[in-house]
Amino acid sequence: MVTxxxxxxxxxxxxxxxxxxxTGAYSPGYRLVLGTIxxxxxxxVVPVREAIRRLEAEGLVHFTRNVGATVAQVDSTxxxxxxxxxxxIEPAATALAADAMDAAWLSKARALNEKMRQCLEDFDPVAFTRMNTEFHQLLYGQCPNPHILDLVQRGWRRLAAMRASSFTHIPYRARExxxxxxxxxxxxxxxxxxxxIEAACREHRAHTLNSYxxxxxxxxSAI
Amino acid sequence: MVTxxxxxxxxxxxxxxxxxxxTGAYSPGYRLVLGTIxxxxxxxVVPVREAIRRLEAEGLVHFTRNVGATVAQVDSTxxxxxxxxxxxIEPAATALAADAMDAAWLSKARALNEKMRQCLEDFDPVAFTRMNTEFHQLLYGQCPNPHILDLVQRGWRRLAAMRASSFTHIPYRARExxxxxxxxxxxxxxxxxxxxIEAACREHRAHTLNSYxxxxxxxxSAI
DNA sequence: GTACATCAAATCGTATACGATCAGTGTGCG
DNA sequence: CGCACACTGATCGTATACGATTTGATGTAC
Structure with missing residues (x-):
């Protein structure tokens, strides 16, 4: 058979x-019913079940035995x-990636940041957020330690999920x-x-966190 | 029915x-067959399958589709x-836990370290390793950020698993x-x-890593 | 009107069954 | 003699079925 x-x-x-x-189509608290999906x-239901358990391991959904899964609640904590x-983690990843940052890489990063500056002028927050993610990805992306890279990517993913699920909007500090x-x-x-590099990158992140x-x-934050 | x-x-x-x-009963490369387990x-096999996938998510086993799972290979990388x-991560966790370190905590930590010193005299490396784990757990254990705490615990767990699976022994630096x-x-x-605190703790870890x-x-290591 | 016991519906948890896929082996052809 | 292909056994992937558990509703006693 052609599978x-x-x-x-x-x-x-x-x-x-x-x-x-x-994308926020399932917002926090949404009840994920195996049969329905x-x-x-x-x-x-068997494959769905497995998928849900994977999502649970990533912290995106909350699972209660014999009750079911819900999209994880996002509180400010x-x-x-x-x-x-x-x-x-991200600053450490960026620092470890420093070796891979050559002239070509640098000009790409500069160009991206310029485009972000342009978004600022055009007052396009959606594009700005997207490019900001991209920029940071460019920074830590070459990290040679796969564990650390994985942790950073998961972190960004969680943040993206949180932002999408409505949730309070963060004071942006875009210009800074x-x-x-x-x-x-x-x-x-x-x-x-x-x-x-690590110190500078951490300071950048600390500014965002502390302004929130x-x-x-x-x-x-203590550190 | 009484379940x-x-x-x-x-x-x-x-x-x-x-x-x-x-414990090393399944050593790296060991083939985990669903049916057998x-x-x-x-x-x-259904619950076993789910368990294996969870272990995969934690990085303890390697899984290939339609082929099966093996205990993750541990190379020096x-x-x-x-x-x-x-x-x-651990130094950060320790620094964040600093708030919870009062006089009672401190005397407990001191006592534990003294016991480790004693192990050194008695040349008891097994007990030393156990206490070393315990000591570090005492350091980071009160970290108020559950994500970070979880990451640290997973890290220690992986290291323990690696050590158990035979593997080359690490030059110990016990006295230092x-x-x-x-x-x-x-x-x-x-x-x-x-x-x-974070800096000191990281330096401690860096010494171990770099001696290895x-x-x-x-x-x-770069950082 | 409230509290508790009982019941039914929804949903999960697992067993069993069968199809799909892969690695290894043997056979035929070049 | 070596390579390619078909075949076989082992194992995984998923569907279906049914029992177990929870939850919320209903009814009854106080």
Missing amino acids: LMTASKSEVAYQLVSERIN AEELGCS LYLHTMQTLMI SVKEHDALLDLIEGHATPAQ LKAAGMEP | LMTASKSEVAYQLVSERIN AEELGCS LYLHTMQTLMI SVKEHDALLDLIEGHATPAQ LKAAGMEP
């Missing part, structure tokens, strides 16, 4: 649910914790961000040590 | 396989990557470790800032 199966059904289910959470996909985790990006690129261009904390009336 | 089920079968399967990997547990990840532990406790007692790298004839 030509590109992905297993559980993979398809995983992709589907995952994307719906990311299975019917929608035209398969049985969770947001804070994710941001804080990323504040620690662009400046800090340029400063970071200057540092890299000047062949700064990995430790310096301040807006929420909370103490700044 | 009184304390854990689901997939949970039991997870615990079983997980422990066997940790299911038979051993007296259940069907993997060990290095895990150590490096831990070198970044004990000294560095005391220095770290001095720092905490003197109410150092979280940033200082040196023994393996590799470059020291």
Whole structure:
């Protein structure tokens, strides 16, 4: 039989649910019923079940035995914790990726940041967010340690899911961000040590986190 | 019917396989066959399958579609990557936990480190390793950020699994470790800032990592 | 009107069954 | 003699079926 199966059904289910959470189609608290999803996909519950458990392991859904799965609730604490985790790991990933940052890479990063600056002028926050994600991905993307890279990517993914699920909007610091990006690129261009890159990158993230904390009336992060 | 089920079968399967990997009963490369494990547990393959996928998500087993699962191979690269990840996260966790370190906590930590010093005299490396794990757990255990705490615990768990699976033994630095532990406790007692605690803790970890790298004839870690 | 027991519907958890896929082996042809 | 192909056994992937558990509703006693 001509199957030509590109992905297993559980993979398809995983992709589907995952994307719906990311886009906000399934908002936090939404009840994920195995049977319903299975019917929608035209398969049985078994692959769906597996997909849900994978999502649980990633922290995107909450699962209770004999009760079922719901899209994980996002309170400000969770947001804070994710941001804080990323504040620690992403700068380290970026520093470790420093070796792979050559002239070609640098000009690409500069160009992207310029486009972000343009978005700022055009007042296009959606594009700005997208490019910001892209920019950071460019920074940490060449990290040679796959564990760390994986952790960073998961962190960004969670943040994206949170933002999509309605949720309070974050005071953006867009203008400062662009400046800090340029400063970071200057540092890299000047062949700064990995430790310096890490410090600068962490400071950039700390600014964002602390401006959020301040807006929420909370103490700044200890580190 | 009186079921009184304390854990689901997939949970039991997870615990079983997980422990066997940790103790080294299943060594790296060992082929995990669903049917065999299911038979051993007296259940069907479905819960076993779920357990295996969970272990895959944690990186403990490697899974190939339509082929099966094997216990993840541990090469020196993997060990290095895990150590490096831990070198970044654990110090951060420790720094964040600083708030919870009061006088009672401190005396407990001191006592534990003294016991480690004693192990050194008695030349008892097994007990030393156990206490070293316990000591570090004491350091990061009060970290208020559950994500970070989880990451650190996973890291330690992976390292334990690697050590158990035979694998090359690491040059220990036991004596230096004990000294560095005391220095770290001095720092905490003197109410150092979280940033200082993080730096000291990272240096401690970097020493271990770099001594391993040196023994393996590799470059020291960039950060 | 409230509290508790009982029941039914929804949903999950697992067993069994069967089709799909892969690795290894043997056979035929060049 | 070597290579390619078909075949076989092992194992995985998923569908279906049924039992177990939870939850919410209904009814009854106080």
